[in-house]
Amino acid sequence: AYQEQIAIQEPEVDAFLSLDLEAARRRASYQDERRARGERLGRLAGVPVVLKDNLCTINFPTTAASKILDGWVPPYNATVVDRLDEEDAIVLGKTNLDEFAMGSSTENSAFKITRNPHDLDRVPGGSSGGSAAAVASRMALAGLGSDTGGSIRQPAALTGIVGLKPTYGRVSRYGLLAFASSLDQIGPLAASVEDTALVAECIMGHDPRDATSLQEAPPQLLGSLSQGVQGIRIGVVTNLIEAANPEVQAGVEAAIQALARAGAIVEEVALKELAYGLAAYYVVAPAEASSNLARYDGVRYGLREPGVTVEEMMIATRTKGFGPEVKRRIMLGTYALSAGYYDAFYVTAQRVRTFVREAFARAYVSFDLLIAPTSPTTAFRIGERSNDPVEMYRSDVCTIPSNLSGDPAISVPAGVDADGLPIGVQLLGPALSEQVLFRAAFVIE
Numbered sequence: 434a435y436q437e438q439i440a441i442q443e444p445e446v447d448a449f450l451s452l453d454l455e456a457a458r459r460r461a462s463y464q465d466e467r468r469a470r471g472e473r474l475g476r477l478a479g480v481p482v483v484l485k486d487n488l489c490t491i492n493f494p495t496t497a498a499s500k501i502l503d504g505w506v507p508p509y510n511a512t513v514v515d516r517l518d519e520e521d522a523i524v525l526g527k528t529n530l531d532e533f534a535m536g537s538s539t540e541n542s543a544f545k546i547t548r549n550p551h552d553l554d555r556v557p558g559g560s561s562g563g564s565a566a567a568v569a570s571r572m573a574l575a576g577l578g579s580d581t582g583g584s585i586r587q588p589a590a591l592t593g594i595v596g597l598k599p600t601y602g603r604v605s606r607y608g609l610l611a612f613a614s615s616l617d618q619i620g621p622l623a624a625s626v627e628d629t630a631l632v633a634e635c636i637m638g639h640d641p642r643d644a645t646s647l648q649e650a651p652p653q654l655l656g657s658l659s660q661g662v663q664g665i666r667i668g669v670v671t672n673l674i675e676a677a678n679p680e681v682q683a684g685v686e687a688a689i690q691a692l693a694r695a696g697a698i699v700e701e702v703a704l705k706e707l708a709y710g711l712a713a714y715y716v717v718a719p720a721e722a723s724s725n726l727a728r729y730d731g732v733r734y735g736l737r738e739p740g741v742t743v744e745e746m747m748i749a750t751r752t753k754g755f756g757p758e759v760k761r762r763i764m765l766g767t768y769a770l771s772a773g774y775y776d777a778f779y780v781t782a783q784r785v786r787t788f789v790r791e792a793f794a795r796a797y798v799s800f801d802l803l804i805a806p807t808s809p810t811t812a813f814r815i816g817e818r819s820n821d822p823v824e825m826y827r828s829d830v831c832t833i834p835s836n837l838s839g840d841p842a843i844s845v846p847a848g849v850d851a852d853g854l855p856i857g858v859q860l861l862g863p864a865l866s867e868q869v870l871f872r873a874a875f876v877i878e
């Protein structure tokens with residue numbers, strides 16, 4: 434059924450960078466044999482899933498949607514890929530993204546533009562736009578993405594599905610091509626809160642191969658979904674709601690009403706500090722990226738352009754291999770880290786990051802959860818923001834704060850606008866609050 438759906442949808446949506454339906458079919462029939470032998474299969478047996486193409490897959494190309502990884506094949510699986518495998522999920526292919534996950538529209542891919550299945554002239558969001566579009570067009574049941582500043586939640590919102598950024602450290606980053614290591618987190622995208630909870634449970638948990646991995650066992654998410662929100666205190670973040678357009682505000686308002694009807698204690702709170710996160714993020718994330726991307730030097734991975742000296746080879750390789758947004762980030766990052774500007778930019782941004790984290794911590798004394806839009810607008814037109822990077826950066830204002838703090842957040846569909854485009858509402862909570870986040874998400878859905 435999914436193969437047929439891919440045949441219909443993929444020519445229009447362009448969600449995949451690679452597909453291996455042959456392998457998927459083999460795996461499915463092998464599962465049938467195992468089942469016939471009376472074997473117990475994993476919790477994702479037969480479930481077709483897709484992987485953002487910045488997750489390493491053994492013996493299968495992984496590109497990060499960049500020309501610089503041309504021809505590179507990982508010698509190992511990301512831990513999340515192994516975990517899906519242990520639960521017998523069936524991987525259909527690797528999905529498109531903004532190059533190295535830098536972007537909010539998937540237009541920064543070196544290979545193709547992915548379209549929003551709700552309106553093919555619009556972006557699916559990004560950077561996990563391929564996984565979001567694949568799930569939203571029912572080409573897969575679930576997908577994995579990565580979220581450094583909103584890249585799971587924003588595409589989920591713009592395509593009308595559910596997306597979770599887990600607590601930092603809850604999902605192993607081993608085998609995720611690093612963008613900004615102190616912010617990156619892998620998480621699930623799926624069409625329902627229940628499906629998202631199941632995949633989240635399967636990929637969470639300690640991994641000795643990631644030094645920032647938390648010891649905590651995966652939470653029970655599915656089992657507690659229907660416990661409701663009676664007595665849960667929810668803060669409505671007024672200044673983030675004001676940043677959104679009126680139709681998005683109406684969607685968020687409807688979600689708030691649903692929570693109140695279910696017995697949540699809803700109260701308004703202004704958290705002006707969160708808005709400063711945007712500026713801090715666009716210093717910290719490029720700084721870390723400039724360091725992480727230094728490894729793509731033409732020696733160790735993928736593309737190598739000829740050059741007379743090693744330095745010429747490296748320059749030629751990086752000039753040809755990286756796209757304009759990646760180069761912009763590397764320049765911003767190396768500038769912010771350079772001797773003369775380190776204190777003015779990098780250190781200041783880290784102070785603002787602490788300021789944002791403390792604002793959250795204060796809010797979580799009075800509230801169990803916070804609610805805000807995921808994105809200030811619904812899906813925008815392809816090309817509309819691609820000439821204005823700062824305008825594109827601004828659209829991350831609601832998602833970035835929880836990456837800076839490391840706290841979890843989930844985006845849930847909250848109706849559509851006048852053009853029928855999906856609206857996403859975001860629930861945010863303190864570290865390790867995934868269980869209550871999912872309970873509230875289930876009420877809204």
Ligand code: GLN
Pocket residue numbers: 534535536537559560579580581582583584585612718829
């Ligand atoms: N849009 C943000 C950026 O361009 C976030 C990307 C992400 O979460 N990977 O950096």
